[in-house]
Amino acid sequence: MEINQKKSSSTLGNTLRLLNFFNMNEPEFTLSELAEKLGVGHSTIHRLTMTLMQEGFLARDLVTKKFRLGSSILAVEKTILSYYDICQISHPVLEKLVQETGEAAHVSILKGHKVVYLQKIDSPNYAHLLSHEGKENPIHATNTGLVILAYRCQSEIEEVIAEGLSPYTSHTIKHPQQFKERLTKIRKEGYSYSKDELHLGFSSIAAPVKSSSGKVTYAVSIAGPSSRITPYRVQELSKAVMDAADELAIRNYGNKRAMKI
Incomplete structure (x- = not known):
């Protein structure tokens, strides 16, 4: 036996x-x-x-x-993702964000030292984005990963750095000190903007979804061609992303506590 x-x-x-x-x-x-x-x-x-x-x-x-x-x-992946409380309420928030910005919108969470996309709404303006629900990406080269990590403890940040800041493009931050400075900037500004850091030709903007205590489990982001998400539009687009993150925080943390990976 x-x-x-x-x-x-x-x-x-x-x-x-x-x-x-x-x-x-x-x-x-x-x-x-x-x-x-x-x-x-x-x-x-x-x-x-x-x-x-x-x-x-x-x-x-x-x-x-x-x-x-x-x-x-x-089928299993879809079932698992559907159990997250945030996925039950985020769809209209992401739909509105897509309408306002014209770019694909995501809700993400951390899974170990990876970012997982829990939900995605595609852009009406076609863009060949390499993202889908359930896809994992590296924290250090992904805006959603950065905005969540920025609010985590120092030991967790050091673990990500120790694992290696592998370059995905020439724009990926590879130096630990610059990486820490980037996280500090995110906490100060409330969002993260990246250009060509994970894939050349694509940019994104992300903002944290904060609980009433300031804890960050999720992030909201938009992503699209760098020709559309330009430095000149960052102020306009980042406000839309932060507003969406705030709206999702209000909707989510009025419900029962969301699941974690």
């Missing part, structure tokens, strides 16, 4: 680890690559992938033979 329980636990652990290998930077893997990453033999990886395919959590390209996440993941 105990042996079967250990085997079941090991299988579950391997399954969850396998699913976590897939991300936006590495969306596909061969069977051999998955076996190597998981550190298991061919029979084990074959059994795991076949089970996940049968349940819709993995799909396999018929030409390349590579595995990718299946449609069942999307």
Whole structure:
């Protein structure tokens, strides 16, 4: 009985680890690559992938033979995101923000040292933004991550710095002191503006959603082409984003306490 329980636990652990290998930077893997990453033999990886395919959590390209996440993941992701109280009330706030600015709007939260987009409303002005609900991005190169981190304790800030401020473009802040100064500026101004820091050609503005005690769990942001979100429009656009964040704070913190990742 105990042996079967250990085997079941090991299988579950391997399954969850396998699913976590897939991300936006590495969306596909061969069977051999998955076996190597998981550190298991061919029979084990074959059994795991076949089970996940049968349940819709993995799909396999018929030409390349590579595995990718299946449609069942999307259903689970949507269900999880819908449990956040803020997602029940943020849609009209984001819709209004999109109408006012003409840019895509997001609500985000931190998950470890990553930013997760909980909700997104697309812009009527098409822009190929690499964001979607459930997508994770690095804190230090993402405005929503910066405005949440700016209100966290010093030890958490130091942890992010210690993990490395990897450059995504030539505009990404890479030096710890400059990074700390950026967070100080955010606390002073109440918003963050970035240009080409995560993706060249795209800019964003974000503001914190503050509780009555000043705690920040969520952030609101707009993002779009740098040709539209220009330095000349920052004052106008940042006010719209901060107003949206304030409205969301009023709506959210009148409800029961929101879930955390």
